[in-house]
Each structure stands twice: as structure tokens, then as C-alpha cells.
Amino acid sequence: MDVLIYLIPIALTLGVLGLGAFFWALKTGQFEDMDKEAHRIVAQEEDTP
Numbered sequence: 001m002d003v004l005i006y007l008i009p010i011a012l013t014l015g016v017l018g019l020g021a022f023f024w025a026l027k028t029g030q031f032e033d034m035d036k037e038a039h040r041i042v043a044q045e046e047d048t049p
Contacts, residue, residue, distance in 0.1 A: 025031065
């Protein structure tokens, strides 16, 4: 049971870091245009010499 003294703060710290990373991604616009990259992959590109 003494190990919980260490595991609970570690779990809370990792949770806060993950939440912070998610909000950072929202702030920087990572989820703005979800369809652009999907269409870019299947778009036909012309080969120019």
C-alpha cells in the first residue's frame, strides 16, 4: 500500500501533462481542417517534367 504514495502523484502528473498537450493542440489549430489531408492523399497529382 505504500507504493500508492508514489503512483497516485505520478498518475495525476501524467494526466495533467496529457490534458495540457491536448489543449496545446487545440490552441495551435491541429484539429482545424480534418478533411484536407485525407483529400490530399487521394488527389491526383500531375507529373511535370
